[in-house]
Every structure is written in structure tokens, then in C-alpha cells.
Amino acid sequence: MSDTILKADGLKKHFHLGGGFMAETKVVRAVDGVSIEVRRGETFAIVGESGCGKSTLARLLMRLLEPTDGAIEFEERDIAGIRGRDLRELRRDMQFVFQDPFSSLNPRMSVGKLVGEPIETHRPELSRAQRRQEVARLLNIVGLRPEHADRYPHEFSGGQRQRIGIARALASNPRLVIGDEPVSALDVSVQAQVVNLLHDLKSKLDMTLVIIAHDLAVIRHMSDRVAVMYLGQVVESGPTDEIFANPRHPYTMALLSAIPEAAHGRARTRLALSGETPSPAAPPSGCRFHTRCPFAREDCATRIPELGPATTESRVACHYWQDIAADRPAAGLTPAAGRSEGAQRRFALYEAATQATTPNPKTAANAEA
The missing domain is CATH 3.40.50.300 (P-loop containing nucleotide triphosphate hydrolases)
Incomplete structure (x- = not known):
């Protein structure tokens, strides 16, 4: 089977x-x-x-x-x-x-x-x-x-x-x-x-x-595993722990960056997106995320990225994910110890789900x- x-x-x-x-x-x-x-x-x-x-x-x-x-x-x-x-x-x-x-x-x-x-x-x-x-x-x-x-x-x-x-x-x-x-x-x-x-x-x-x-x-x-969708397409997929700790697609980075977190004595870099989500009736040419992507290059507007392998288990649809990862080595979520007390309480509610x-x-x- x-x-x-x-x-x-x-x-x-x-x-x-x-x-x-x-x-x-x-x-x-x-x-x-x-x-x-x-x-x-x-x-x-x-x-x-x-x-x-x-x-x-x-x-x-x-x-x-x-x-x-x-x-x-x-x-x-x-x-x-x-x-x-x-x-x-x-x-x-x-x-x-x-x-x-x-x-x-x-x-x-x-x-x-x-x-x-x-x-x-x-x-x-x-x-x-x-x-x-x-x-x-x-x-x-x-x-x-x-x-x-x-x-x-x-x-x-x-x-x-x-x-x-x-x-x-x-x-x-x-x-x-x-x-x-x-x-x-x-x-x-x-x-x-x-x-x-x-x-x-x-x-x-x-x-x-x-x-x-x-x-x-x-x-x-x-x-256990997650697929991230944007405008009707999967832009990244893989094991949940890997996606959250090391996101490779800029859209995944932006989603994780939007999670409210507070850590005393340490600033957190957020990835802000510009513009509105395009209409699925008129999606952008090339990479559909290029109109909002802060890392977009000229050819992103004409070349359609394929959902290709990033690791054995993960796949990503981005032409330049390797270059982006090299410039942003810590794009994932802050470890639990660095979260505010309120954020830790919220995450603890869901941690109970793993105890079954x-x-x-x-x-x-x-x-x-």
C-alpha cells in the first residue's frame, strides 16, 4: 500500500x-x-x-x-x-x-x-x-x-x-x-x-x-507538513518545522513576519509587503508574487518559477530563493524563549495538541x- x-x-x-x-x-x-x-x-x-x-x-x-x-x-x-x-x-x-x-x-x-x-x-x-x-x-x-x-x-x-x-x-x-x-x-x-x-x-x-x-x-x-498558497498556486511546501524555522519563499517569510512577537532588548526585522493582492481574474505575468516582492528582479515579471526542490522534503517556487536566503539567514520565527509572556501563553494553548x-x-x- x-x-x-x-x-x-x-x-x-x-x-x-x-x-x-x-x-x-x-x-x-x-x-x-x-x-x-x-x-x-x-x-x-x-x-x-x-x-x-x-x-x-x-x-x-x-x-x-x-x-x-x-x-x-x-x-x-x-x-x-x-x-x-x-x-x-x-x-x-x-x-x-x-x-x-x-x-x-x-x-x-x-x-x-x-x-x-x-x-x-x-x-x-x-x-x-x-x-x-x-x-x-x-x-x-x-x-x-x-x-x-x-x-x-x-x-x-x-x-x-x-x-x-x-x-x-x-x-x-x-x-x-x-x-x-x-x-x-x-x-x-x-x-x-x-x-x-x-x-x-x-x-x-x-x-x-x-x-x-x-x-x-x-x-x-x-x-506535520504544510503547503503555502498565493493567488491560486503553491509557492512553498515541506515539513512544518523546516518551513517555520527556515522559510525560503519571500511570501512565506512575510507571513511568518506578520506574527506578533515581542522580545525585550532585541529588535526584530519585519518583511513588509507593498501593494494589494492582485485579482485572480487578472494575475500578474511571470511570478505572481513579483508585484509585492521586495526582492523581485526584472526577469521575475516574465519568467514563471516552477515549484522545484529546495531540500529532500521541501519545494519552493522562486528564481532567487538561494540568494535571498544568503542575505536573510534568520528569517524564521523567534525561538520560544525569546517570545513575550503573552505570546508564549497563546502558543502554549496549541502545544497541548501534541500531547493527544x-x-x-x-x-x-x-x-x-
Whole structure:
């Protein structure tokens, strides 16, 4: 069995806007030639600014959107063009956790029905009594009580609703779970609990996670590998520790530089970007980042960089990353000891995710009530 569970090769998604009377049709290149590989059992993160295409990419991988071009393989099977029963069977093995835990849950359905619906769909061999037992078990493992099955989504806090969404995603016993910013709508303390829950369930249930996020603290302490997206393309990818300690692409450097840090007696050089993010309907020629890159050279406007190897595990799409790295040897994050007390407390919340402790249902429920 291959170590790769999910693979995208040259994936594209173009949207056509306009085209009405006296209007010009515009092509928005939301995802434009993305190639990634997700290994079995890992947590793979996709990070970037709002509008970079990461949520569109997640929906393409899940087949919630039809790709314009490119290939998607799940467990060495091409899934880019499957339909009907094959697509329903795919839903059993690949599940999605949405960003907003309230709008993703039907307010007219009780929690028991919400969690029980995918069990009935994908596991028809279970009797009604067995389905009720399975609903209770799923609620328990995400830190809720079995009696919560009789309540409705509006009766829960944001963190509890996200736990319901996770329980619903786990109902079909999936091998891969994709989370589209699953903690961004939650308070920081609740974020830590949900991050810890996802990390624990990944190990306990032998799952693979793909996490979409813009909070780099979540990414740093939750993922094994990371892909950085800019304007529909992956500009850098590799092991999380390596990317955060030694970023090579100027855009990755700018993202890490934007993380608030304070260290007494020592100034920190920040990499500020100029201008606005270009429209995906009219991306710049050559390197798409050259209009904002402080290291751009004349030929960056005409030459398209390929996502090539930087080390055995890392890849970067930049013509001059080696020259940039030579001039900026300390572009990564400050070591933990150099952070301010407030920053250390924030990072410590996510550090708990690496300990993979089993959540206590009563404690979790009381903490979020």
C-alpha cells in the first residue's frame, strides 16, 4: 500500500464571471495548477491569505466542486470524474468539517439526527438501536454527553457545535478528514480544545487530516507538513518545522513576519509587503508574487518559477530563493524563549495538541457551556 493517500496533480478551477449584455466575461483562476501529496496518517496543512484559493482547493479535493483540469487521486484511484454511486461511496471515506459550525448544521434537526444521518446512509447494516448506540459513542469521543442527542444546534456554544460537526464527519468511519478552517470562528481557548480533539482523534482512529487555516499558530503546532498558497498556486511546501524555522519563499517569510512577537532588548526585522493582492481574474505575468516582492528582479515579471526542490522534503517556487536566503539567514520565527509572556501563553494553548490526551466529556462540556 502506498504512503500517499491523496494526490492532486496540476489541479485547476476557473470560474467564469459576467458575460451578460455588453459585459465582458472574466475568468477567475481560483486554483491554477496545484500539485500536492498527502501522506497516510499525517496532518497536512494548507495556509495562505484570504482569497488565495485554499478553501476552493479543499472543496476540489473533496469533490464538492468540479475541477476545470487536473487529476485527483484518493488511495491511487482517480476520483476527478467519478459520479453517482461511486461518488457517494467516496463520501464514506472522505469527510469534511466546515468553517462555520452553526450554518453547516440543519437547525431543524436534533443532534441525534444530524449525527445519525450519515450512519444511516453509509452504514445501512446497522439497526436503529445500533445507530442510537453509535451516535452516543460518537458524541462521547468528541467530548459531549449522550443526552445531548435530543437537543438542537442553537442550544450549544460555538465550540460544542464544532464538536457536533466533527462527530458527524466521523460517523462514516472515514480514512481522510478535510477541515476548512475548523477553529477560526471560535475563541482562542476553545480553539485549543478543538485542535487537541482533532489531534487526538487522528491518532486514536488512524485518520489522515487536511487542515485549511490562516492562523499560523494552529498550523505550527498541529501539522506535520504544510503547503503555502498565493493567488491560486503553491509557492512553498515541506515539513512544518523546516518551513517555520527556515522559510525560503519571500511570501512565506512575510507571513511568518506578520506574527506578533515581542522580545525585550532585541529588535526584530519585519518583511513588509507593498501593494494589494492582485485579482485572480487578472494575475500578474511571470511570478505572481513579483508585484509585492521586495526582492523581485526584472526577469521575475516574465519568467514563471516552477515549484522545484529546495531540500529532500521541501519545494519552493522562486528564481532567487538561494540568494535571498544568503542575505536573510534568520528569517524564521523567534525561538520560544525569546517570545513575550503573552505570546508564549497563546502558543502554549496549541502545544497541548501534541500531547493527544483523550477529552473528558463532562469537563469539556462544562468548560464550553
